[in-house]
Amino acid sequence: xxxxxxxxxxxxxxxxxxxxxxxxxxxxxxxxxxxxxxxxxxxxxxxxxxxxxxxxxxxxxxxxxxxxxxxxxxxxxxxxxxxxxxxxxxxxxxxxxxxxxxxxxxxxxxxxxxxxxxxxxxxxxxxxx
Amino acid sequence: xxxxxxxxxxxxxxxxxxxxxxxxxxxxxxxxxxxxxxxxxxxxxxxxxxxxxxxxxxxxxxxxxxxxxxxxxxxxxxxxxxxxxxxxxxxxxxxxxxxxxxxxxxxxxxxxxxxxxxxxxxxxxxxxxxxxxxxxxxxxxxxxxxxxxxxxxxxxxxxxxxxxxxxxxxxxxxxxxxxxxxxxxxxxxxxxxxxxxxxxxxxxxxxxxxxxxxxxxxxxxxxxxxxxxxxxxxxxxxxxxxxxxxxxxxxxxxxxxxxxxxxxxxxxxxxxxxxxxxxxxxxxxxxxx
Amino acid sequence: xxxxxxxxxxxxxxxxxxxxxxxxxxxxxxxxxxxxxxxxxxxxxxxxxxxxxxxxxxxxxxxxxxxxxxxxxxxxxxxxxxxxxxxxxxxxxxxxxxxxxxxxxxxxxxxxxxxxxxxxxxxxxxxxxxxxxxxxxxxxxxxxxxxxxxxxxxxxxxxxxxxxxxxxxxxxxxxxxxxxxxxxxxxxxxxxxxxxxxxxxxxxxxxxxxxxxxxxxxxxxxxxxxxxxxxxxxxxxxxxxxxxxxxxxxxxxxxxxxxxxxxxxxxxxxxxxxxxxxxxx
Numbered sequence: 001x002x003x004x005x006x007x008x009x010x011x012x013x014x015x016x017x018x019x020x021x022x023x024x025x026x027x028x029x030x031x032x033x034x035x036x037x038x039x040x041x042x043x044x045x046x047x048x049x050x051x052x053x054x055x056x057x058x059x060x061x062x063x064x065x066x067x068x069x070x071x072x073x074x075x076x077x078x079x080x081x082x083x084x085x086x087x088x089x090x091x092x093x094x095x096x097x098x099x100x101x102x103x104x105x106x107x108x109x110x111x112x113x114x115x116x117x118x119x120x121x122x123x124x125x126x127x128x129x
Numbered sequence: 130x131x132x133x134x135x136x137x138x139x140x141x142x143x144x145x146x147x148x149x150x151x152x153x154x155x156x157x158x159x160x161x162x163x164x165x166x167x168x169x170x171x172x173x174x175x176x177x178x179x180x181x182x183x184x185x186x187x188x189x190x191x192x193x194x195x196x197x198x199x200x201x202x203x204x205x206x207x208x209x210x211x212x213x214x215x216x217x218x219x220x221x222x223x224x225x226x227x228x229x230x231x232x233x234x235x236x237x238x239x240x241x242x243x244x245x246x247x248x249x250x251x252x253x254x255x256x257x258x259x260x261x262x263x264x265x266x267x268x269x270x271x272x273x274x275x276x277x278x279x280x281x282x283x284x285x286x287x288x289x290x291x292x293x294x295x296x297x298x299x300x301x302x303x304x305x306x307x308x309x310x311x312x313x314x315x316x317x318x319x320x321x322x323x324x325x326x327x328x329x330x331x332x333x334x335x336x337x338x339x340x341x342x343x344x345x346x347x348x349x350x351x352x353x354x355x356x357x358x359x360x361x362x363x364x365x366x367x368x369x370x371x372x373x374x375x376x377x378x379x380x381x382x383x384x385x386x387x388x389x390x391x392x393x394x395x396x397x398x399x400x401x402x403x404x405x406x407x408x409x410x411x412x413x414x415x416x417x418x
Numbered sequence: 419x420x421x422x423x424x425x426x427x428x429x430x431x432x433x434x435x436x437x438x439x440x441x442x443x444x445x446x447x448x449x450x451x452x453x454x455x456x457x458x459x460x461x462x463x464x465x466x467x468x469x470x471x472x473x474x475x476x477x478x479x480x481x482x483x484x485x486x487x488x489x490x491x492x493x494x495x496x497x498x499x500x501x502x503x504x505x506x507x508x509x510x511x512x513x514x515x516x517x518x519x520x521x522x523x524x525x526x527x528x529x530x531x532x533x534x535x536x537x538x539x540x541x542x543x544x545x546x547x548x549x550x551x552x553x554x555x556x557x558x559x560x561x562x563x564x565x566x567x568x569x570x571x572x573x574x575x576x577x578x579x580x581x582x583x584x585x586x587x588x589x590x591x592x593x594x595x596x597x598x599x600x601x602x603x604x605x606x607x608x609x610x611x612x613x614x615x616x617x618x619x620x621x622x623x624x625x626x627x628x629x630x631x632x633x634x635x636x637x638x639x640x641x642x643x644x645x646x647x648x649x650x651x652x653x654x655x656x657x658x659x660x661x662x663x664x665x666x667x668x669x670x671x672x673x674x675x676x677x678x679x680x681x682x683x684x685x686x687x688x689x690x691x692x693x694x695x696x697x698x699x
Binding site: 006008011013014039040041044045047048049050051052053054 | 449450451584587588591592594595596612613614615616633679680682
Binding site: 130131132133136137209210211212213214215216217218219220 | 471500509516520
């Protein structure tokens, strides 16, 4: 189970933040297929947001095939939700190695962040956020 | 709603009933004691003061109980804003208002009626030491059915005024200010006319008669003028020489219960009018919450 | 179930000293949490009192869950929590719940008791001894015990400390999540409502200034920042200038030449409230 956090000043819609955090948790392996997502009641009492917002986020996750609602029980991570792809571990390891080198070469954090962002913008252009 | 009204008002209701019960107990004890005394002077000695105090207490009690239970009934609820709670529950306005009136008012009105009836019975042995008959103020006001009827009016009046002016203290004060002159007015202007007085030129009155008028007439029965100040002899002698007799109108003692019924009926009718006004007010005036 | 929980047409309340509500026409959708925003004296409480039947409007019409209020007592499917959370001070919490049960057919006692237990309020305590937060929770439990379809909360968070504010808000949200009921929530602290409400009704001087779905309203407005020389778009709500810069809140889509930002709920509401104040002044 994960706990959501809403940043009201981020400018990102609350439901989108919930979707993003769920995807993020899936990517990091904090959520696995079959895991239950927090109930609407749990989310609203930890984040003070409108229950309809939570429902909207869960519907979005269902639409993307990442979650499925079971009537009267709750919302669960789909069995079909792609777990961390086999290559993902490999890629992450490579990225970690790259970061180590960057640090050894004395690149500071801001510079690395700018680099990563620039590459992201280049390669993921048109994909939205 | 009955339980809620009872829970809200129980302190006042119980306090009122305690006062009534206490007085009833004292009256009963006094009656049996006074009955056992055969010497009239001894009764006066022992109970003369008691009779005076009892009259004071019983004269004041209907209006006091009425305003202390009726004044806060709606006045305090509105002052505290709790009528907003009551009126937004599922029960309707009319039921809320009616339940409160009945639950708070009925016990004390019934209690005061019983106390008045008890007093008629308990005062019998003390009659000899009382001034005037049963029809005369203040005895008429504190025996029989009137106590309950006065309480009914004072209670409904203060409850309804509380609803209108939304303030307990104001409701109490306005009720007292209206009630006291009303009792005086009824006793002096209306009560003597509840029935056509019996007239008599006999100097001797039947026991307990209440003299309501007195005038001088000549032998033919026409009104005559007579001035005792102009007499040089004793007044009875003077009247005889001028051919004038005194004619009195009086209400005999046996009209006590019919007079009680008339006066109680009058006050109950007034109370009913006030209740109707309250029913109107709860729908039309209690909108500006 | 209807899709409109409450609708008003030309609703007007005239007091001896001016207007309480003036020609208000609006709808509140069912199953949503609607915010009723406005400065003190804007007519928020008047609106709620008319809807609950406590007060009768001067003219215009209002229907709550399809019924005209006050015709047959308070609507059984509507619960109202007044601003001062009026409860009988001399009653214990338990007695207050009993009063709720006696005054409401269809009362759900287990549910009301559970809400009081969740609030950690002792059942034997006198209402008069409770803290503001506890009292609000008890009042809320009694409002919820009726199992309403629509609940109106008039400034439920006023006079509460920050923790109590959060707890009360969580209690409300949890029950909405569980029951799907419609809520109308008034406040003059807009930050309290951000993220919580998904529908907005903004009142000022007794008139409706803005209403609609919060998300729609936010996407329909822009905070524009740019040079004061730039041409203003249509639909300007409020424009301020500082030096050479202009900051404009307008009902518009992106305007070229300006720096376009979506406003926050607070920015949006404040702009509308300030603009009405300027007109009045």
